Amino acid sequence: MRIVIIGSGFGGLNAAIEIRKKLTSPQHEIIVVADKAQFVFRPSLIWLPFHKHRLNKMTFPLRPTFEKAGITFIEKCVQALMPKQNHILCKDDEIIEYDYLIVxxxxxxxxxxxxxxxxxxxxxxxxxxxxxxxxxxxxxxxxDPIVIGVGQGNPNQGIAYEFLFELEAYLHEHRLECPLTFFTYEEELFNGKGKEPTERLERLLEKKQVTYYCNVSIERADDESIYLTNGKQLPHSFLFVLPPYKGVDCIFASTDLEHDHGILPVHDTLQSIQWKNIYVIGDANNMKGTKSGRAAELQGTLAAENIIKQIQQEPLQSFQEDTMYFMELGKAGAMLVMDKPVKEGVFQWAISGMMPHIMKRAFEKYYLLKFS
Ligand SMILES: Cc1cc2nc3c(=O)[nH]c(=O)nc-3n(C[C@H](O)[C@H](O)[C@H](O)COP(=O)(O)OP(=O)(O)OC[C@H]3O[C@@H](n4cnc5c(N)ncnc54)[C@H](O)[C@@H]3O)c2cc1C
Structure with a gap:
């Protein structure tokens, strides 16, 4: 039996390792196909524009990791999925067949x-x-007027907050005084993760004299300004906006695969709504909630477990969102936000200061040590 995984980010890497741990027999062939042979710890990208991190500290080569785990790694770009034929087509026209596929x-x-x-x-x-x-x-x-914002529909809003605070710290360090404006389509700042993160962010934006607008969308942008649905026209010399997401090219090129802007619909078991032997995890699927490395990792584990359950003809399990998000806050350190389902409902908790910042750095080191 052959299980093929396309992609080796947080989701694909974890799914492959978890399946191999559970299906140890060589009869079960596990193949990862990815267009890059390097893992990038993307949460650390926030530090690159501000010279706060080195590239070699946030990346590692994937081939040795997969070799050690007994997983075949193929560095190729997938051109299209052919679910009716149970195979994928690579850009060099190679066809790779599968019994189960994780996208x-x-x-x-x-x-x-x-x-x-x-x-x-x-x-x-x-x-x-x-x-x-x-x-x-x-x-x-x-x-220079600076505008930073979260465009309507973007599913990982935290990146804009992190960029705002890191840029504010940079301007302060370089003694530059620039008017800063922030906007988001969320009803409140970092909406839906409890009162504490929202109130903490409100206090910080006020302290740093950042003008901000919530619950607004972008109508359009041009070289001079960005135009919001609340009638505000924000002039910008420097613009940083998070756009909506779309799927990658090979999804658009696939036949027999329904999608919404390239994002694939799944059941809460992560199984494709169309194809029982295809699972879709991480940023590629339409599961509600924040798109994050943690969600992709947890979904990788669940897809691995559900494939095994499906092989053994057992009922599949549903995905439950469980957020643990580190948000850098510039000179104020960072904030750790937790949002977990528990028996009594939802457990929401946040702390901020230097400790979450140290934890974010430590988590990156732990992750790289664990997988490289
Ligand atoms: C600046 C920044 C900060 C972030 N901060 C955090 C944070 O603090 N905490 C957090 O949890 N998350 C954070 N995230 C989000 C997190 O990085 C993503 O949600 C996560 O990477 C999604 O994982 P994934 O496995 O679904 O997809 P990806 O990590 O995007 O991996 C996709 C994989 O698919 C491969 N691929 C794509 N197309 C093809 C193709 N045609 N053929 C073959 N291979 C292909 C790619 O090479 C890659 O290996 C951050 C993201 C960014 C950009």
């Missing part, structure tokens, strides 16, 4: 969905864009 291809920023945003906003979704943003940050001059 862990993540998502990409959908700039084109907001008029005028494409090419105007700085971004930190990958190493190259984070390094381009480093250059843009260096070009900021005294009094």
């Amino acid at each position: 862990a291809t993540g998502a990409s920023p959908d700039w084109a969905r907001i008029e005028g945003l494409e090419g105007r906003s700085a971004s930190i979704y990958g190493i190259s864009t984070a390094l381009q943003t480093r250059k843009k940050v260096k070009e900021i001059k005294e009094k």
Whole structure:
């Protein structure tokens, strides 16, 4: 039996390791196909534009990790999924057959969905864009108006808050006074994770004299300004906006696969709504809640467990969101936000200060040690 996993980010890497741990027989072939042979610990990308981290401390080569675990790693770009034929087609026309497939291809920023945003906003979704943003940050001059925001529909809002606080700390350090404006489509700052994170962020924005607007969407952007649905026109010299997400190219190129902007619909068991032998995890699926590395990891574990249950003809388990999110706060350290389902309902908890910042750094080291 062959289980193929496309993608080796937080979701794909964990799914592959967990399946191998449970299916140890060589009769079970586990194959990971990914277009990059390097793992990037993406939460650390926030430090790259501000020279606060080195690339070699946040990445590792994947091939030795998979070899050690007894997993076949194929470095190839997948062109399309062919679910009717139970195979995937790679860009070099190689066909890889599977009995079960886990799609862990993540998502990409959908700039084109907001008029005028494409090419105007700085971004930190990958190493190259984070390094381009480093250059843009260096070009900021005294009094330049800076706008940072969360565009409608973006599912990982925390990145914009982190960028705001890290940039504010940078400006302070370089003695630059620039007007800072923040906006989000959320009803309140970092909505839905309890009162404590929202109130903490409100206090910080007021202290740092950041003008902010909640519950607003972007109408359009141009070279001079960004136009919000509350009638505000915000001039910008430096713009950092989180756009909505879309799926990766191979999803759009696939036939017989329903999707919404490339994002694949799943049951709460992570099984594709169309194909019983396909599971979709992490940023690539339409599960509600914040898209995060932790969610992708937990979903990787669940997909592994559910595939084994399916093989053994047992009932599948449902995914329950369980947030543990570290948000950098510049000079104020960081905030750790927890939002866990418990017997009595939901447990929400947050702490901030230097300790969560140290924990975020330590977590990265632990993760790299565990998998590299
Ligand atoms: C700046 C930043 C800060 C963040 N901070 C946090 C944080 O503090 N905490 C947190 O939990 N999360 C954080 N996240 C979110 C987290 O990184 C993502 O949610 C997570 O990476 C999603 O994991 P994934 O496995 O679903 O997808 P990805 O990590 O995007 O992995 C996708 C994989 O698919 C591969 N792939 C894509 N297309 C193809 C193809 N056609 N063929 C072959 N392979 C393909 C890619 O190479 C990659 O291996 C942050 C993200 C960013 C950008």
